[in-house]
Amino acid sequence: MKKYIFAVWSSLLLFSGCGYNTMQANEETVKAAWGDVEAAYQRRMDLIPNLVKTVKAYASHEKETLTLVTEARSKATSVQLSPEMLKDKNAMANFQSAQDSLSGALSRLMVVVEKYPDLKANQNFADLQHQLEGTENRITVARTRYNETVRVFNTSIRTFPNSLTNSLMLHLEPKEAFKASAGADKAPEVNFE
Helix, strand or coil: CHHHHHHHHHHHHHHHCCCHHHHHHHHHHHHHHHHHHHHHHHHHHHHHHHHHHHHHHHCHHHHHHHHHHHHHHHHHHHCCCCHHHCCCHHHHHHHHHHHHHHHHHHHHHHHHHHHCHHHHHCHHHHHHHHHHHHHHHHHHHHHHHHHHHHHHHHHHHHCCCHHHHHHHHHCCCCCCCCCCCCCCCCCCCCCCC
16 A cells, blocks of 8 residues: 555656646747737738828829738738647748748838828828837737747757656647848848938
8 A cells, every 4th residue: 555655646746847737838828929929910911901001192103112012911911820830940931931021011111101201291101100110019029929938848848857758748849939031130221312
């Protein structure tokens, strides 16, 4: 009987420190953080049609830029990344590429705004511009938080004794973090000519 009680207590102590629940919680945190990233991108997608309509009303002769923004938005919404795909480097790279294309198109749109003071002065556009800037900041914050949750999760499945529990029971794979876009290490040139 004493051996049975000792075995039960030993098993409880062993499993209480195995990290099973911690790894499960960390994976759920990664999924929730990814949901925040998607929500921030969705907010941007929802704002863009209003921004484009406002700009079209004031800068109809800049149709090419507006077309690029619309096409980039369409491309960005066509690339989906589910929480199950977060470990796939290619899927993450495709998603980031689509989002980077949209960011580039929006940057060109802001240059159009600089060229046309009447457009900048329009209150509707100014409000949308502030909303867009706030959204871009939210995206950055959501990406940063996501990367932190990925770091915590990936560490939790690789450190002992969790790594043992993971290899024997869970078989969880590391998640992919956001990486800087190509050329992000160089400051953009500002040219007012």
